Amino acid sequence: MKNIDLIFIDNLNDIIPFKESIWNLLLLCNNDFFPPLTERENNPNGPFKYFKSLFIDEAKFILALDKGKLVGFSIFFHNYYDDIISQYTPCNYVKLACIHPYYRGQKIASRFNRFIEEGLPFELSLPFIVRRTWSSNFPQMSLLQNYGYNLFHSFENDRGIGVNTVYFSKCIESIERIS
Numbered sequence: 001m002k003n004i005d006l007i008f009i010d011n012l013n014d015i016i017p018f019k020e021s022i023w024n025l026l027l028l029c030n031n032d033f034f035p036p037l038t039e040r041e042n043n044p045n046g047p048f049k050y051f052k053s054l055f056i057d058e059a060k061f062i063l064a065l066d067k068g069k070l071v072g073f074s075i076f077f078h079n080y081y082d083d084i085i086s087q088y089t090p091c092n093y094v095k096l097a098c099i100h101p102y103y104r105g106q107k108i109a110s111r112f113n114r115f116i117e118e119g120l121p122f123e124l125s126l127p128f129i130v131r132r133t134w135s136s137n138f139p140q141m142s143l144l145q146n147y148g149y150n151l152f153h154s155f156e157n158d159r160g161i162g163v164n165t166v167y168f169s170k171c172i173e174s175i176e177r178i179s
Helices: 012-028 035-040 048-053 083-088 108-119 140-144
Strands: 003-007 059-066 070-079 091-099 127-135 150-155 165-171
Touching: 003 012, 003 127, 012 048, 012 059, 012 070, 035 048, 035 165, 059 091, 059 108, 059 150, 070 108, 083 091, 083 127, 083 150, 083 165, 091 108, 140 150, 140 165
Parallel strands: 091 127
Antiparallel strands: 003 059, 059 070, 070 091, 127 165, 150 165
16 A cells, blocks of 8 residues: 555645646546546547536645655535535535546545545535435445435436436534534
8 A cells, every 4th residue: 555645725726736637637537437528528639628627716626646646636616506406505516536547446535535524624614515426336326325425316317328417415514513
């Protein structure tokens, strides 16, 4: 197991030096998504629109580094709102996580999740975390349920026949903190 450092970046200016590495890792992970990101844009050169959509003011970044080299990243949108998730707002919406294939199995994604749940600065902590995946992604769905996430919505056949887009939420704020 390698010694992987996590760093948190909460603004677009500080992420600029990592954008090219994020792009390259996103291309490497392209086929880990269903449908692949390049197919969503019908662009064999890469998911440019998707990549650009990740860098919005609400975006927060968790980077996994091995001796300074980017080996994984997770991006979440702080205080995200969409009608479909309105009952679980305010929330931090996990947009994506991507781990270099060589570094998988080292619990990097679990560390990303734990950081979003427990390690954020107080001003970025929100009552809910929301994320989505697809219904045939059984390992991810099982993992989310094991970590206390609840399935709350499914768009039937949204990603193809028999493949639904599914939404999960987790309440992370205790009653004491709300009052």
